Amino acid sequence: MDTFYITTPIYYPNAPPHIGHAYTTIFADVLARYKRLTGNNVLFLTGNDEHGLKIQKVAEKQGKTPKEFTDEMAELFKKYWLSLDINYDHFIRTTDDYHERTVKEAFNYIYKKGLIYKAKYAGFYCVECEKYYSPEEYVEVDGKPHCPLHNKPLEYMEEETYYFKLSEFEKYLLDVLSNKDIVYPRSYADEVLSKINKEGLRDISIARPVERVWWGIPVPFDEKYVIYVWFDALLNYLSALDYLNNRDKFNKYWSNAHHVIGKDILWFHTVVWFSILRALDIDPPRKVIVHAFLTSKGAKMSKSVGNVVPIEELLSRYGSPDAVRYVLMRIFNMDKDSEFDFELLDNIYNSELADTYGNLVRRAGVLAQKKTDGKIYRRNIDSKIRDELENKLKSYIDAMENYEVSKAASIAIDTARLGNQYLNDTKPWEKKDPSKELYTVLETIRLATILLYPFTPRASDLVAKAFGFTIENPSKGVVESIERYNVLSAPILFKKIMSKK
Ligand code: MSP
Numbered sequence: 001m002d003t004f005y006i007t008t009p010i011y012y013p014n015a016p017p018h019i020g021h022a023y024t025t026i027f028a029d030v031l032a033r034y035k036r037l038t039g040n041n042v043l044f045l046t047g048n049d050e051h052g053l054k055i056q057k058v059a060e061k062q063g064k065t066p067k068e069f070t071d072e073m074a075e076l077f078k079k080y081w082l083s084l085d086i087n088y089d090h091f092i093r094t095t096d097d098y099h100e101r102t103v104k105e106a107f108n109y110i111y112k113k114g115l116i117y118k119a120k121y122a123g124f125y126c127v128e129c130e131k132y133y134s135p136e137e138y139v140e141v142d143g144k145p146h147c148p149l150h151n152k153p154l155e156y157m158e159e160e161t162y163y164f165k166l167s168e169f170e171k172y173l174l175d176v177l178s179n180k181d182i183v184y185p186r187s188y189a190d191e192v193l194s195k196i197n198k199e200g201l202r203d204i205s206i207a208r209p210v211e212r213v214w215w216g217i218p219v220p221f222d223e224k225y226v227i228y229v230w231f232d233a234l235l236n237y238l239s240a241l242d243y244l245n246n247r248d249k250f251n252k253y254w255s256n257a258h259h260v261i262g263k264d265i266l267w268f269h270t271v272v273w274f275s276i277l278r279a280l281d282i283d284p285p286r287k288v289i290v291h292a293f294l295t296s297k298g299a300k301m302s303k304s305v306g307n308v309v310p311i312e313e314l315l316s317r318y319g320s321p322d323a324v325r326y327v328l329m330r331i332f333n334m335d336k337d338s339e340f341d342f343e344l345l346d347n348i349y350n351s352e353l354a355d356t357y358g359n360l361v362r363r364a365g366v367l368a369q370k371k372t373d374g375k376i377y378r379r380n381i382d383s384k385i386r387d388e389l390e391n392k393l394k395s396y397i398d399a400m401e402n403y404e405v406s407k408a409a410s411i412a413i414d415t416a417r418l419g420n421q422y423l424n425d426t427k428p429w430e431k432k433d434p435s436k437e438l439y440t441v442l443e444t445i446r447l448a449t450i451l452l453y454p455f456t457p458r459a460s461d462l463v464a465k466a467f468g469f470t471i472e473n474p475s476k477g478v479v480e481s482i483e484r485y486n487v488l489s490a491p492i493l494f495k496k497i498m499s500k501k
Contacts, residue, residue, distance in 0.1 A: 003252050005257045009049075013055065018308035019309045019311055028046070034454040038397075045236075050073075054128065094233060106235055119161070120160055126150060128150045133154055162206055164276075189270070207226060234273050255283075269288050322458045327345045333406070350497065353494040371431075378480065408451070412451035412452045
């Protein structure tokens with residue numbers, strides 16, 4: 001069985017997740033479900049990034065210790081992911097023991113190789129980003145350096161710190177990013193390459209004095225310092241695979257590692273991460289899959305901008321995790337930001353889930369019960385329809401293998417559309433024995449239901465149960481593979497909603 005390791009970024013739990021975070025997590029879950037369905041041994045990792053100044057400050061403000069605060073938030077994040085049917089295999093927290101040990105070991109290993117050294121640092125820092133900004137990167141407002149993302153003044157910091165020799169990896173990175181097809185879509189790799197070519201690489205600070213940030217993992221040989229959150233966080237991808245204690249497991253999954261990230265953390269997941277891996281003598285991941293932002297009123301949806309849509313608002317509007325997953329994945333985009341718009345999502349929900357797929361299931365179910373008491377045996381279906389179904393399946397697999405989830409979801413709905421069209425054309429309700437027509441239309445439903453499964457697992461399971469089939473691996477072809485349907489009910493899956501905005 002092929003392995004497939006897929007990760008989301010680990011989220012800062014300074015606030016509950018919003019639909020921007022859900023956007024990434026659902027995407028990863030859809031790919032994980034698709035890979036499981038097509039016979040892979042999947043390990044799907046998500047979790048929280050719990051150390052650093054940002055978390056330390058929020059906890060202080062709430063009168064809690066960071067540990068108390070992050071414990072509560074970890075439970076809250078898990079609750080949100082459960083409410084969206086996110087089926088992760090492992091939830092990592094950077095305060096987990098095995099993770100802290102991995103980070104310390106890695107720090108030691110790199111230090112011993114002479115790639116970490118101590119020196120003075122002076123520069124501007126954004127606490128929201130947990131990142132230093134160089135003069136090329138920050139923007140000036142009234143002559144003062146500001147964070148380009150958060151529009152807030154940066155903090156000036158001057159301190160003795162540990163540096164990681166990032167500059168040593170320039171040649172390696174240029175080579176890997178130009179020649180290996182890791183970053184997807186390719187345009188993001190070009191973006192990173194051009195930044196390296198233009199600005200070169202400077203060594204980065206990877207520790208902070210404990211009096212500035214105490215909430216983190218101490219430098220193993222110098223307790224006056226705390227390891228920088230990003231160095232700490234990136235290593236989660238290794239510790240979750242039991243890197244220290246189980247090299248077999250690690251090798252098995254690492255060889256097919258896929259990191260899903262938003263474009264905001266591209267630099268960290270290419271330049272910084274690939275260099276840390278190289279310093280640890282580990283190959284880069286198989287893929288870094290990058291997506292663009294969900295925006296609201298033109299700006300990246302984010303707590304600090306104040307334009308977030310809560311996950312619960314979408315859940316209550318559309319009534320099910322399936323629907324929320326589906327509509328968000330239909331606007332999912334790798335290259336371009338997607339502007340969040342209720343009217344657009346309402347339209348997608350109504351026309352695709354309610355009017356097309358839901359309606360087909362209901363119509364066919366009622367008809368099958370009325371005409372044949374729900375029992376329909378295999379017939380040869382028209383070769384034209386069979387070819388069309390097989391083509392749909394092929395293009396769906398192509399889309400999924402290229403992480404084009406929006407396209408894959410549309411193909412699934414097009415399959416249902418074929419079924420509706422076929423019903424309209426053949427009018428089985430007018431026939432005395434419409435077994436052939438019913439078998440054909442149930443095949444379109446079965447295929448649509450299987451293809452929709454990664455997006456709408458609940459509805460798919462429900463239809464499979466109601467009509468008497470199983471959600472099986474579609475990759476070897478499923479058309480005409482079922483002997484008999486037994487339609488027990490005709491479920492109403494997605495109720496149409498009136499636009500409320
Ligand atoms: N903790 C770091 C990641 C460390 S990974 C080793 C971090 N966390 S975060 O909470 O800020 O979440 C970042 C990720 O959340 C983004 O990269 C993106 O995947 C997702 N998103 C957050 N807001 C988003 C949008 N408005 N739109 C799309 N994705 C969004 O950075």
